[in-house]
Amino acid sequence: MYEIKSLKLGHMDNFIYLIKDKKTSDIAVVDPAWDVDAIFRAAEEMEGEIKEVFLTHSHYDHVNGVDQVLHRSDAKLHIHKIEDRFWGGAGRNAKLHSGGDFIKLGSIELKIHHTPGHTPGSVCYELDNHLFTGDTVFVYGCGRCNLRGGDPEAMYHTLNKIGTNFDPSMTVLPGHDYASCATSTIAEQLQGNPFFNIKTLHEFVDYRMHKHNRSIPYSPVN
Numbered sequence: 001m002y003e004i005k006s007l008k009l010g011h012m013d014n015f016i017y018l019i020k021d022k023k024t025s026d027i028a029v030v031d032p033a034w035d036v037d038a039i040f041r042a043a044e045e046m047e048g049e050i051k052e053v054f055l056t057h058s059h060y061d062h063v064n065g066v067d068q069v070l071h072r073s074d075a076k077l078h079i080h081k082i083e084d085r086f087w088g089g090a091g092r093n094a095k096l097h098s099g100g101d102f103i104k105l106g107s108i109e110l111k112i113h114h115t116p117g118h119t120p121g122s123v124c125y126e127l128d129n130h131l132f133t134g135d136t137v138f139v140y141g142c143g144r145c146n147l148r149g150g151d152p153e154a155m156y157h158t159l160n161k162i163g164t165n166f167d168p169s170m171t172v173l174p175g176h177d178y179a180s181c182a183t184s185t186i187a188e189q190l191q192g193n194p195f196f197n198i199k200t201l202h203e204f205v206d207y208r209m210h211k212h213n214r215s216i217p218y219s220p221v222n
């Protein structure tokens with residue numbers, strides 16, 4: 001029904017994903033950045049055509065290939081409406097979304113989840129049993145909340161929702177390769193990711209904003 005290919009590109013170990021609907025051969029690129037030639041080569045290898053661009057958020061390392069991809073294809077750009085305002089997506093004529101929207105890719109459909117915290121309009125894209133998490137959930141981590149637009153309280157609530165509402169068997173496909181493995185499951189993250197295991201908002205904010213960045217391991221106080 002569909003095929004997913006990941007590329008690790010750039011000096012920040014970004015994952016760029018290509019999703020192909022096997023019925024129509026339409027391809028969506030999630031967060032095109034760093035090496036647009038490599039992205040088009042991958043699309044060619046998959047024998048498909050890039051028709052959609054899905055952004056998880058607007059940080060430079062996730063969007064620096066957007067303009068080239070739009071220039072070299074007929075792709076339509078998709079972004080959360082809050083993130084578009086935050087980014088100032090000026091003139092790119094993006095399709096603006098809200099959480100809960102469905103986006104078509106050929107004959108398949110993805111669901112958008114608004115997951116603020118890393119940026120105000122960050123989203124995760126759900127496809128079947130896969131969740132493209134951008135910089136919201138990493139394998140055993142989560143996105144920083146101390147950059148412009150970051151909000152650790154929002155991240156706390158976002159992660160609570162992800163942990164509660166998604167099937168534990170879902171595969172997490174993060175925006176960076178920051179761990180010893182490229183992907184994981186919600187279940188593994190619920191068990192081993194410190195950010196899913198901090199019980200109070202206060203502790204979470206303190207750990208995310210102060211301790212984690214200084215590499216102090218989390219040890220729960222009972």
Ligand SMILES: [Fe+2]
Pocket residue numbers: 057059118135143
């Ligand atoms: Fe980011």
